[in-house]
Amino acid sequence: MKCPHCERTERQNKAGRTVSGRQRYRCMYCQRKYTPNPKPQGYPPELRYKAIQMYVDGLNYRRVARHLGVSHQTVYDWVKKYAEDLPPVPRPEQVHKTEQAEHLKRSKSHRENGACRTA
Numbered sequence: 290m291k292c293p294h295c296e297r298t299e300r301q302n303k304a305g306r307t308v309s310g311r312q313r314y315r316c317m318y319c320q321r322k323y324t325p326n327p328k329p330q331g332y333p334p335e336l337r338y339k340a341i342q343m344y345v346d347g348l349n350y351r352r353v354a355r356h357l358g359v360s361h362q363t364v365y366d367w368v369k370k371y372a373e374d375l376p377p378v379p380r381p382e383q384v385h386k387t388e389q390a391e392h393l394k395r396s397k398s399h400r401e402n403g404a405c406r407t408a
């Protein structure tokens with residue numbers, strides 16, 4: 290433990306707990322009490338953004354997770370949250386696929402009708 294006031298790491302004694310239940314310490318050098326900052330919650334937004342970008346680029350959860358050194362559950366949660374935040378519009382590739390299917394159907398019926406015969 291390191292005192293935030295004098296930055297010493299020796300002789301840091303426990304001094305009870307705060308109302309929120311966090312461990313408090315007392316520095317025996319400067320006699321001040323302090324509560325160490327908890328670890329920052331979660332991951333930096335850049336990492337989260339990167340994970341989503343990689344997923345959108347076609348990597349699966351596990352590959353993204355392995356690449357970024359986080360758990361695949363974390364990646365899954367990020368992507369899920371990201372998808373929930375998106376407005377409910379069809380994704381571009383789905384629209385594209387539908388158009389392609391329509392096109393195939395049309396050209397198929399053309400052939401069946403003999404309209405495309407070039408002989």
Ligand SMILES: [Zn+2]
Pocket residue numbers: 292293294295296297316317318319320321
């Ligand atoms: Zn101190």
